[in-house]
Every structure is written in structure tokens, then in C-alpha cells.
Amino acid sequence: MEIVNRPHVENFIRWAADKPRVVVVSADLTNSCEVGKWRDTYPERFFSLGMAEQNMMGFAAGLAREGFEPFVHTFAVFVYRRPYDQLAMSIAYPNLPVRLMAFLPGITTPGGVTHQAIEDVAIMRATPNMTVLETGDATEVESVLDVAHAVDGPVYVRFLRGRVPRLFPQSEPMALGRARVLHEGDDVTILTAGITTEEALRAVPALAGAGVRATHLHVSTHKPFDDPLVLDALKRARKGVITLENHTIVGGLGSAVAELMAEHAVGTPLVRLGLRDTYAHGASQAYLMGEYGLDAMALVRAAERLAGRDTGIAEADLAQVRVEEVHSLAKAEAL
């Protein structure tokens, strides 16, 4: 598997070159959000607003009203948690094209509870006019810019930084409202988003080897959540559905799937994996994923419960599974 180092840095500079109305506003986390070089490349389009997120949201709103396309760069918790009223009233209510680039989603930071955005998808999903996206690999980090740019209204993006795996080929960019079908099978349907997709890519082949056939969907659009592919995948699951999210199980991907299943009378069990209505703490991503059951092993155990049998898969088996480059089964031309 290819690992891409800081894909946003150069990609965003290239992407913004012919878009003079794109501006960046930042709240003292410029290098932490990989836009330090962007600032040095386009100093006339970069605005440091300091550690003052409430005011930053208002400035972004005002710039958007004047025809600019502000890309707010800060940590996710400082986008939706601290200045929520400003986000809702100054940006979301007027449906302004502000792009909220929310770094360090969920437990991807060792920064502990203050830095871990664990209920952001729930809150942003509940915010009218908001489009909610999540990047799961380097290709999505690169292509989410076009997706957000095309939306007439505010967009919240769970953004990955640093060393990011490339799970999907660059020829298959993120598309709004379209899940990626990464594996097909009729026993269980697994839906993942963001960093949890890589976990499922480890678990699904092992499950297949043990005779548990899974359909695996990678979700990058949390809202709107109306992809017919998702509903089809939910309907085909004979034993049940599993969601695995880097987020509390209240209000995020698991809840969105539950709503869809209830609305369409999809009568099969749903297991929501994620943070079980708890805050987390400061530790490594791998440690926290194991501690809170956000990893491949948790997925295997959930599949076993739904299938009603022990697969015999152990931690060591999952560690052996190499994640190969994955091509989406859902080709653009097939949709």
C-alpha cells in the first residue's frame, strides 16, 4: 500500500492556482493544517485570524458574501464545538460557500479529549444547509477540494493529514453522495468511513476466508445520505449490517444507516461500532482504536455475532493481511 506524505500541501497549492477567489483563513494552526506553504505561496489570499474562532467564522462569512470562497483550516473541534453558534447563524443559515476543513477527526490525534472531534458528524448532520464529507485516503484528500468547490453552500470536511494511505486510485476521485463498493457478499454489509475503511480492508478478506461473505461500502458523504447504492447494500445483507466509525455511535454513520433502514423497512440487525457514548483520551491512534473497538478485530467479532458462529480469526491473522490497492467495484460509468 502506498503511503503519501502530507498530500494536502502541494495539491491544495496546485488546485488553488487558477482560483483567485479561493482564500484561506486560519486560527494559529497553519502548519498543523498543512497550509504553511500555501500561505507563503499566496500571501495575499491568506488571513491569520488568531486564536479567535468565533470571529473567524464571521470573517469567513463576510468574505463569502463578497464572492470569495474561504477555506477555513483548523482542528475539527475548533470548527464545530467552540464556535457553533457563529457557524450556524453566520455561515450555515445564509447557506454561504464556506469550506470548513476540519483536521484531526475522532481519535486520530493523541491530543486527548480537547482535541478529539468525536461528535462532529452528528452535529454537522443536524445543521441545516450543511454538506458533510469525510476523507478516507490520499485520493480523497486530493479530490475532496473539487467536491466541496461544486457545492452551493457550506461544506464540512473531516480531513486527514500527515502520512495518509492511498487506498483508491487517483483515477477514481471522490464523488458527492456516492459510496465506493469495495467488496461484495450477501451475509453481512459493512459500512465504514475515514480511517475505519482501512480496518475493514483487513477484516473483510479474513472473513471471506472463514466463509463470512461481506459487502463493504466506503462512505465519504455523510450528508446528503441518499445514495441508492447504500440502500441496495443494506437490503442484500442476510445476517445483518455493521457500521464502523471514528466517532460516537450517536448521530454519525451508524445513526444515518439506522434511519435509512427504518425508513425503508430493512428488517435486519444493525451493529454500530464506534465510541460507545464516551469521550476518549490522549494516546496513539492504534492504541485507541484497539481500546475502543474501532479496529479490524472489532469488526470481525461483530460479524461473528451476526453470523452466529466463531470464525477462528485471531489478531495475528489480521496483521498478516496486506492491504492491496483497492479499485472501487462501482465504476463511474456503471452509475
Next chain:
Amino acid sequence: MRREGNRMLTDTTMSTEEVRRTAQRIRKRVFEHVMRSGGGYLSQACSSAELFATLYGKVMVLGASQAPLEPVPFPGVPGRDNPSFVSGGAYNGPREPQFDRFIFSPAHYALVLYAALIEFGRLAEHALEAFNRDGSTVEMIGAEHSPGVETTTGSLAQAISQAGGIALGRRLKGEPGRVWVLMSDGEFQEGQVWEAVQALVHYRLDNVGIYADVNDQQCDGRVEDVMQVGALGEKLRAFGARVYDVDGHDVEALAAPAAAPSDGRPLFVLAHTDPTRGVPLLAERAPNLHYLRFGSEAERERYQRAFETFDEEA
């Protein structure tokens, strides 16, 4: 139209005497409405009538209203599925580079704003009949579909930041028009205001002018009792702003700071006002002036007599 210093002069620039009379008519119109509806936001009109009249009559350079005189019904909230949404800012004229913009912060002053729009011929004479009526845009606490309201600011202290972004955007585009904000003093208790002041100063946004109605009143009573904001002028100057403390009922004193050449600092005009101005009877209720509710029929009758003897020429 010509520009003189920072200020573009239009044919509609009013004489001081005309502005003064207009302010008194705004006050009377709000008083009349409050009596008709059995209560309302009256003290805000008493304190800010000259502020509104001076902004519309002497300070702001606005084009002709782009909105119908008759307020339209509620057009739905802004959104990608609602192309028929119309901004209340259209009442303040076209959004063109040479024109100023008006950002209205204390949204509960909406009644005063509507009365001002009527006096300046931007809203129909009888538009207040739609005030607070179900399905109307003439809402009690205006949002950006309401006449004269460009941004949604009922959650206080958000306007100054939005105005900062608008001013920054206009400067990036090279637009000469200025951005005027009307605020109330209670808002300075919100931390966001000070975040905004430091950003306005940091980016030298001298195309922003903030007029604050310093009436020492907020919902719970006197500002200085609820949570003291202290010497606003000194605090703002310490942040690096350009500050004028003026008598908020003196039209010439209110208008003068807007005519001074810009010097790189955001402009604050602290308009010290009397929330019982024109209706001295209100003083009996102090410090509970925020929203006038009649405790008895006898009280209502006393206010009715005060209204009937209200001197429009005063």
C-alpha cells in the same frame, strides 16, 4: 454624486434639522405601534432614533431601494433549494462598489429600523401592520429576509465579525464603499466583539465604522449592574481603534466622525444616549426598560396620554 474625503455626497443628504425631525418621527412611529400592540421595544427607539436618522440621512451612501415598498411574505430560509430568497439588504440599495453597506447588529431593534425605513421612503407607510404577524418578513427580531437586514444577527455580537469579513472582501476587490454597523452597548459583554475589534485593527480595516447605542440598558437592566463593561472608549482605544464619544441625540456630533478622513484604524462612534428620551414616563420603570409591558390598564392609559401629547416638533 461625488466623493469628498471618505464620503460620497448624494442628493439625498439631509440637513441637520431634517434629520432631527426625522428622528422624532421614528420615535413617534414606534411609540404609536407599541401602543397599538399593547407593548414592545420602545426604549430602543427612544435611545437610537437619532442614530438611525443620522445613518440614513447623513452618513451612509446608499442607492435607491431594490426591494418592493410593500414587505413581501416570508420567502423561506436561504438554501440551495430556495432560489426565490430575497435579502432584506435590498432595502438599503444595490450592492455596488461605490455604495456603503449597512450591517444591523441588535436585531431586537428591528421595529426602530422598520420605522426608519418608512421615514426614508424605503418601506410603505403602513408596513408596520405586518410587524410580528405570522408569515410576514417584518419580524419582531429581524433576520436577513426582514426589511433592511442584510445579515442574521439576532444572536448578538456576530454582526461586527461579519462586517469585518465584508470589509476585508471589499478591500480585496478595491471597492470604495464603506461598511457601517449599528451595535448596542450590551453586546460588548460578548467575547466575540473583542475578537473582532482586534482583527479589525490587525487588518487596518478603516472602511468599517461602528455606531454603538450606549444606552446602558440590556434585558436584565442596567449594563453596569448586569455586567459592567467599564470605559468602552478607553478599552477600544487600547485595542488600537479610533474612538469618538458623542452625545447620541446630537445629529451633527453623530455625523461628524464619519466625515473625518480615514487613518488606518476602524472607527467607533460611541453614542451616549438616554433610553427614555421623548418618553420621560419610561424612567419610572427603570431599570426595567428592555421591553415595555403594561402592568395595568391604568398604566396603559398613562402611556396613551403620553403618546397623545408626544411633541413631534420637540
